[in-house]
Amino acid sequence: MTLPLKSLKSCxxxxxxxxxxxxxxxAATSQKPQSVVRAITDFYEKExxxxxxxxxxxxxHATQRYEAVxxxxxxxIGASNPKTIAFTKGATESINIIAHGYLKKNLKKxxxxxxxxxxxxxxxxxxxxxxxxxxxxLEVIPVNEDGELVLKKLNTQLNQRxxxxxxxxxxxxxxxxxxxxxxxxxxxxxxxxxxIDGAQxxxxxxxxxxxxxxxxxxxxxxxxxxxxxxxxxxxxxxxAAQISPLNYxxxxxxxxxxSNTVFLDYPHNLEAGTANIxxxxxxxxxxxxxxxxxxxxxxxxxxxxxxxxLEGLRSLGxxxxxxxxxxxxxxxxxxIGSIHPHDVAGFLASSNIAVRxxxxxxxxxxxxxxxxxTVRVSFSIYNxxxxxxxxxxxxxxxxxxxx
Amino acid sequence: xxxxxxxxxxxxxxxxxATPFHFEKxxxxxxxxxxxxxxxxxxxxxxxxxxxxMVNALYFHGYGCAISKASTSIxxxxxxxxxxxxxxxxxxxxxxxxxxxxxxxxxxLSDDFLAFSGxxxxxxxxxxxxxxxxxxxxxxxxxxVATKTRRH
Numbered sequence: 001m002t003l004p005l006k007s008l009k010s011c012x013x014x015x016x017x018x019x020x021x022x023x024x025x026x027a028a029t030s031q032k033p034q035s036v037v038r039a040i041t042d043f044y045e046k047e048x049x050x051x052x053x054x055x056x057x058x059x060x061h062a063t064q065r066y067e068a069v070x071x072x073x074x075x076x077i078g079a080s081n082p083k084t085i086a087f088t089k090g091a092t093e094s095i096n097i098i099a100h101g102y103l104k105k106n107l108k109k110x111x112x113x114x115x116x117x118x119x120x121x122x123x124x125x126x127x128x129x130x131x132x133x134x135x136x137x138l139e140v141i142p143v144n145e146d147g148e149l150v151l152k153k154l155n156t157q158l159n160q161r162x163x164x165x166x167x168x169x170x171x172x173x174x175x176x177x178x179x180x181x182x183x184x185x186x187x188x189x190x191x192x193x194x195x196i197d198g199a200q201x202x203x204x205x206x207x208x209x210x211x212x213x214x215x216x217x218x219x220x221x222x223x224x225x226x227x228x229x230x231x232x233x234x235x236x237x238x239x240a241a242q243i244s245p246l247n248y249x250x251x252x253x254x255x256x257x258x259s260n261t262v263f264l265d266y267p268h269n270l271e272a273g274t275a276n277i278x279x280x281x282x283x284x285x286x287x288x289x290x291x292x293x294x295x296x297x298x299x300x301x302x303x304x305x306x307x308x309x310l311e312g313l314r315s316l317g318x319x320x321x322x323x324x325x326x327x328x329x330x331x332x333x334x335x336i337g338s339i340h341p342h343d344v345a346g347f348l349a350s351s352n353i354a355v356r357x358x359x360x361x362x363x364x365x366x367x368x369x370x371x372x373x374t375v376r377v378s379f380s381i382y383n384x385x386x387x388x389x390x391x392x393x394x395x396x397x398x399x400x401x402x403x
Numbered sequence: 404x405x406x407x408x409x410x411x412x413x414x415x416x417x418x419x420x421a422t423p424f425h426f427e428k429x430x431x432x433x434x435x436x437x438x439x440x441x442x443x444x445x446x447x448x449x450x451x452x453x454x455x456x457m458v459n460a461l462y463f464h465g466y467g468c469a470i471s472k473a474s475t476s477i478x479x480x481x482x483x484x485x486x487x488x489x490x491x492x493x494x495x496x497x498x499x500x501x502x503x504x505x506x507x508x509x510x511x512l513s514d515d516f517l518a519f520s521g522x523x524x525x526x527x528x529x530x531x532x533x534x535x536x537x538x539x540x541x542x543x544x545x546x547x548v549a550t551k552t553r554r555h
Contacts, residue, residue, distance in 0.1 A: 342443055342468035343412075346528065350408045358443045366444075372466050373444045397404060401412070 005301055009382045011289075013037065022353040022387045027172050027200060027331050027378035029222045032286075036225060039285035043278045051277055052251060052268075066277050069284035070267075073232055076287050077198075077217060078208040081237060086267030087280050090231035091199040092122040093246075094218035095166070097233055097270060098195055099126035101244040103164050109135030114157055114165045114192075116141040116149055117368050120172050121361040123197045127166055136163070143368060147174035147323025154186050162192045169207075170200040173360045173376065174323035174369075175306075175331035177205070181212050188213065193239065199223055200331065202232075203290050204380075205299060215239055221279065226286030230279030233270070240266035249273045298381050302330035305379040305388055312392030316399060322374045333360075333374035336395060339402050341375040347401070351394045353387075410521035411528070412469065415514065419473035424480040425462040436542050438465075438475070438535040445471045447535055449479065451542075458482050458490045458543075463535070470522070470531035477515045478535050487543055494540035501532050 009015050011033045014023075023031060043065075049058040051066045070082035079085070088094045103113070113127045117140050124138075131138050139157050142150045158165070165187045170177050184194045193215035198207060202217075203224025209217055217234040221227055235243060243266055245252060252272035254262040263269040309332060313319035318337035336344050345357035356376045359366050366372065377391065429450055436449040445467035452460030461479045482490045497516055499505040507517060522532050 340468035340472075342445075342528075342531065343470070346411075346468075346525065347408065350405050363444070372446070401404060402417075 005297060005381065009384065011035070012382050015382065018352075020352045022351075022383075022390055024377040024379065024383065024387065024391065025354045025356050026380035026383075027223070027376065028356055029228070030225050030380055031382060032227065032282075033225055033289050035289050036227065036282050036285045040227060040278045040282045043281050048278075050274060062277060065284070066275065066280050069280050069287070072284050072287040073234075076207070076290065077202060077234060078206075078210050079234060080210060083265075083267065084234050084237060084240065086233040086235065086270045087275060087283075088218075088231045088233050088270070089229055089276070090220040090222070091197060091218040092220075092231075094216075094231055094233035095123055095195070095197070096126050097243065097246050098164075098216055098218075098235075099130045101246055101270075102239065102242055103127075104130045104134060105244075107131070107134040107136045107163055111136040111161045111163045112139045112159070113137075114139045114141065114162050114187075116143070116167055116178075118143055118147070118149070118171045118174065118176065118178075118362065118365045119166070119168055120197065120199065121363070122199075123166055123168055123195075124364070127164075140364075141167075143176075143323075143365070145323075145369070147171065147176050147325045147369065148327075149176070149178055151179070151182070154183065158187055158190050158192055160190070162187075162190070164193055164195060166195040166197065168197040168200070170205070170329045170331070171325075171362075171365070172200050172331065173333050173362045173365055173374065174325055175328040175333075175378075176323065176325035177201075177327040177329055179327075180214070184212055184214055200329065203286065204295075204302075205329070206295055209234060221283040221286060224286055225289055227279045227282035230276050230283050232283075233267075235266060243270065245270050245272060247272045251275075293381065299329075301381065302379045302383070305383055305385065306330045306332055308385060309377060309379070309388045309391065312388060312395070316392070316395055318399060319395065322369055322371055330379040331376065332378075333376045335371065335374060336398065337402070339398065341373040343402075344375045344395075344398060347398045348391065348394050351390065353391050353394055355391075407521065407524040411525055413518045413521055415477075415518035416469060416473040416521075419476040419515075420469035423463070423472055423476035425483070426464060426476065427462055428464050429460060429462045431460075434542070436535070436538045438538040440467075440471070440530055440534055442530070443468070445531065445534060447471070447475050449475065449535055449539065456486055458485050458487060467534070468531055470528055471534045474519065474532045475535040477518075478539060481513065481515060482539070491540065491543040494536055494543060497536055498533060498540060501529060501536075 012031045014031050049062040051063040070085045073085045074082045187194045195216035196214045198219040202219040215236045221230040249272040252269045320335050322333040341357035358373050432450040434451040438447045447465035450462040461483045463475050522528050
């Protein structure tokens with residue numbers, strides 16, 4: 001069954017509690033549908049038990065529900081084997097696992113890691129730090145003034161000493177959708193593995209991890225209608241045995257002696273300590289919700305809202321989009337004349353319009369675009385044309401106030 | 404437009420953000436205070452050409468929202484020509500006034516200071532108001548003016 005787009009706002013309880021809220025900050029975290037909130041409270045109310053531990057029915061049931069979410073994730077991202085899916089705290093932890101639990105031991109002085117200048121700090125700092133620790137260097141794909149990756153020199157940037165490429169699928173600042181398949185193909189010609197940061201895309205755009213042939217994919221549940229504190233690391237089978245855990249503790253082991261521990265295989269070796277079981281079950285409910293939607297329809301819908309917003313921005317006269325990527329999602333960064341983004345966001349906030357202002361955890365990108373900060377709106381399925389209209393009307397008032 | 408927002412962006416604040424006081428880098432600088440908010444990227448440098456006892460030749464430059472820019476402009480205008488002791492006392496009073504530790508009738512505040520009372524309805528903007536003041540207070544407390552001056 002496909003949910004009709006018109007009724008989607010009513011699936012999200014926050015809007016019945018706060019009917020005046022215009023929420024345009026879904027790139028920071030999405031709102032949660034009733035079904036996700038219900039799945040989490042149901043678990044705590046009716047099914048709470050630890051997983052992989054008890055021999056009683058409640059624990060077995062919790063284990064089954066937890067493990068079933070691996071299958072759901074597998075299907076969502078177009079993978080084929082649930083054993084490729086590890087549960088983490090979020091995209092950031094997933095990246096850190098690859099940086100410290102895989103890459104660092106393969107990285108030597110003179111090697112390099114290739115990222116792009118548009119990465120979120122979470123897909124930059126972990127690589128920067130392991131490079132610093134090992135004497136390797138960070139190579140960076142630049143962007144043009146439209147905010148698109150400049151791939152002219154990709155083949156030179158991918159060289160014999162490149163040990164990993166880490167690229168975002170969709171920019172959290174500019175909305176640019178990157179040609180990840182092309183980048184993966186170029187890297188694979190030189191046997192270089194590729195990590196894709198899907199934080200802004202998974203759950204919103206079709207992901208075909210097998211077809212793309214990506215080696216690693218990371219994302220967070222909370223940006224795709226799921227709960228906070230839960231994320232995923234997808235790791236292709238051939239790398240699974242090479243990933244060491246970042247955390248050690250209860251679980252994740254085959255046998256422990258005082259002098260030695262034998263660990264479980266990936267993904268269970270990464271999940272030491274009591275898992276965020278309710279979080280994973282909430283992620284499962286988010287995937288169920290997403291799979292009731294027609295993704296082509298939802299991307300067309302949020303794309304239309306973006307276009308409508310950009311028309312309004314242009315009509316202001318002093319509105320300027322930062323970057324103008326040809327292939328763009330539903331994230332837009334902009335400026336209004338010389339008014340500081342915080343003054344814009346504060347003004348909108350007083351009309352119950354939630355937007356983000358600042359550098360959006362992507363300082364190098366903003367520096368390369370020549371702007372210290374932007375205002376960012378990001379549209380999701382629960383937004384409406386009325387939300388856009390109210391925002392543009394508030395921006396018109398803002399302009400009057402500062403003129 | 405809501406009244407609380409009008410109060411936040413009072414005429415004094417709008418004026419100071421549009422035409423900030425001593426908004427340039429002077430030729431001679433003895434000390435530079437860096438006020439930076441990593442959350443939003445606001446960044447000001449306050450330049451001081453003071454002697455041992457006085458806070459003189461204050462200028463500033465940088466980038467920030469209307470509130471942080473106006474607040475830094477008023478800092479420069481207010482502290483210019485004050486003794487270190489007076490400047491420290493004013494910084495302290497301003498910080499305590501914004502943090503609601505002192506009411507407006509408990510402190511000797513100018514109209515420029517009171518213009519910021521609107522921020523009390525917007526606690527998320529406290530950092531904007533206090534950005535340069537906190538750094539100036541830290542600088543004055545460190546005694547760097549006196550130390551540096553002695554060296555020169």
